[in-house]
Amino acid sequence: MPRLVKNPDLAFRLARAIVSDVALYNQEKVAEGIKNDSIFELMGDELEEGREHFFSRVAPDLPNREHLYEKAIVDVMIKQAGKIESSIW
DSSP states (O other), rough: OOOBBBHHHHHHHHHHHHHHHHHHHHHHHHHHHHHHOOHHHHHHHHHHEEEEHHHHOTTTSSSHHHHHHHIIIIIIIIGGGSOOTTTTT
């Protein structure tokens, strides 16, 4: 079993890497979700799978662990999709 991440900075980097992979492998779904303001419905399964992977690699007692993954979603997937035309901007 791999050693669990206990450093918040490293955990955030891991979260960003996981979300980046999710976005990369689902570019069309991300674009459609941003365009139609349905990103969380459309990407729910993929984001949940990423969350489970993140939690499996990060110490359960790390403060704000869930917040780190959610922040990574916004930083990596949502902000980087800012060039996509959408009513949400």
